[in-house]
Amino acid sequence: MKAKREALVSLFTAMREGKVDEDIIDLLLLINSIRGIYTTSSCSGRIGIIEEPALGAKPLSRWLIKVHREMTFPEAKKALEKAREGLIFLKSQPPIFHVVAEDLEKAKRLHELGLASGFKYTTFKVISNRYLVEINATEYLTAPLGRDGKILVSDDYLRFALEIGNSMLRRSKGRLPRLMKNFEKLREELGEDELFYELAGEFGVRF
Amino acid sequence: MKAKREALVSLFTAMREGKVDEDIIDLLLLINSIRGIYTTSSCSGRIGIIEEPALGAKPLSRWLIKVHREMTFPEAKKALEKAREGLIFLKSQPPIFHVVAEDLEKAKRLHELGLASGFKYTTFKVISNRYLVEINATEYLTAPLGRDGKILVSDDYLRFALEIGNSMLRRSKGRLPRLMKNFEKLREELGEDELFYELAGEFGVRF
Numbered sequence: 001m002k003a004k005r006e007a008l009v010s011l012f013t014a015m016r017e018g019k020v021d022e023d024i025i026d027l028l029l030l031i032n033s034i035r036g037i038y039t040t041s042s043c044s045g046r047i048g049i050i051e052e053p054a055l056g057a058k059p060l061s062r063w064l065i066k067v068h069r070e071m072t073f074p075e076a077k078k079a080l081e082k083a084r085e086g087l088i089f090l091k092s093q094p095p096i097f098h099v100v101a102e103d104l105e106k107a108k109r110l111h112e113l114g115l116a117s118g119f120k121y122t123t124f125k126v127i128s129n130r131y132l133v134e135i136n137a138t139e140y141l142t143a144p145l146g147r148d149g150k151i152l153v154s155d156d157y158l159r160f161a162l163e164i165g166n167s168m169l170r171r172s173k174g175r176l177p178r179l180m181k182n183f184e185k186l187r188e189e190l191g192e193d194e195l196f197y198e199l200a201g202e203f204g205v206r207f
Numbered sequence: 208m209k210a211k212r213e214a215l216v217s218l219f220t221a222m223r224e225g226k227v228d229e230d231i232i233d234l235l236l237l238i239n240s241i242r243g244i245y246t247t248s249s250c251s252g253r254i255g256i257i258e259e260p261a262l263g264a265k266p267l268s269r270w271l272i273k274v275h276r277e278m279t280f281p282e283a284k285k286a287l288e289k290a291r292e293g294l295i296f297l298k299s300q301p302p303i304f305h306v307v308a309e310d311l312e313k314a315k316r317l318h319e320l321g322l323a324s325g326f327k328y329t330t331f332k333v334i335s336n337r338y339l340v341e342i343n344a345t346e347y348l349t350a351p352l353g354r355d356g357k358i359l360v361s362d363d364y365l366r367f368a369l370e371i372g373n374s375m376l377r378r379s380k381g382r383l384p385r386l387m388k389n390f391e392k393l394r395e396e397l398g399e400d401e402l403f404y405e406l407a408g409e410f411g412v413r414f
Contacts, residue, residue, distance in 0.1 A: 087371065104311070104333070107333070108333050111332060111333065122332075123330035123331065123332055123341065124330060124331060124332065124333075125318060125329075125330055125331065126311070126314070126315050126318065126331075134330065140347065140349055141349050141351070142347055142348050142349050142350065143349065143350040143351060143368075144348070144350055144367060144368050144371050147367070152363060152364050152367055153360065153364055154361075156359065157359050157360055157364070160351060160354070160359050161350075161351050164294065164351050
């Protein structure tokens with residue numbers, strides 16, 4: 001799979017540059033070591049505060065803070081001091097994995113695997129001839145906090161919303177071990193990909 | 208398609224009982240009149256206030272108010288008087304259509320159609336041998352308002368969050384005419400389904 005070679009080089013390069021979320025590195029390596037599938041963009045789950053200039057103007061949004069672990073109240077307060085323009089949202093998002101499968105059978109297996117691991121919002125798309133499975137969960141929070149630099153919530157509310165956002169992140173991240181176990185089983189089923197081990201060797205990736 | 212016959216009977220019965228969101232009836236009839244596809248559950252988009260006993264305990268949630276049009280501030284205040292137990296969220300969700308396609312080609316066409324109509328979160332699943340396409344958008348709001356009967360936001364904040372939720376609903380519903388046009392084109396491509404017209408006749412459905 002030529003596309004897999006490119007994706008692996010991309011992943012290993014990003015790892016070398018410290019650009020891959022640490023808490024999913026092992027899982028990403030596991031998934032990519034399996035024959036017939038590979039990951040594209042993935043995220044270990046995050047909570048952050050974002051400014052959106054206008055509803056729907058996503059490319060122009062800017063994160064005031066974005067972390068892949070729970071956010072503290074002092075961090076949130078500090079980040080909000082930077083708010084300037086647009087709608088301010090507290091957002092919490094679960095881990096999300098994009099996995100390409102080389103055929104429909106594997107895409108279906110991945111879909112079942114995501115659901116069986118508790119990622120209830122797992123779906124897929126067919127783009128050109130590739131099957132792209134999105135392993136996703138339901139714990140999303142999108143709470144408006146203010147507008148144009150003005151915070152419209154009290155400290156108590158901010159603590160409350162943060163607590164909910166952090167809980168959601170804990171819940172969804174809490175399924176990662178199960179997802180890992182299920183991918184280990186899938187590897188036994190589908191077999192290992194020599195290309196992965198070859199490139200990992202070249203990049204000095206250890207696992 | 209036996210499954211289509213059952214789905215159509217189900218739809219026409221629900222229409223007869225006033226259980227189908229009025230503003231998508233024409234679109235649902237159009238989609239179902241096309242050969243090779245049919246709708247299962249769909250929703251015209253909604254905004255509501257929900258109580259969730261615990262994070263993730265979805266079946267035990269109860270809606271304090273749920274409307275398929277914009278919600279007013281007095282309605283929201285009144286609904287909040289009923290809050291008792293659990294986390295209280297204001298939720299805004301876009302229109303969502305579930306369309307079954309009889310083969311992969313049609314599923315891919317539906318997927319493109321959804322995306323081309325601005326429903327950027329259109330995906331699909333394969334369940335048994337059926338292709339289920341979900342035409343979905345990105346405008347979701349999930350804003351916590353309080354807990355266990357206690358409202359933790361001011362009236363000003365409630366107005367603010369409602370305004371955002373209502374805007375999101377306006378935006379996503381605003382794409383329905385485009386979606387309708389694209390389904391009209393799809394009907395020219397795939398042809399009409401005689402079964403639909405036969406059953407529509409039996410149920411006295413007019414369009």
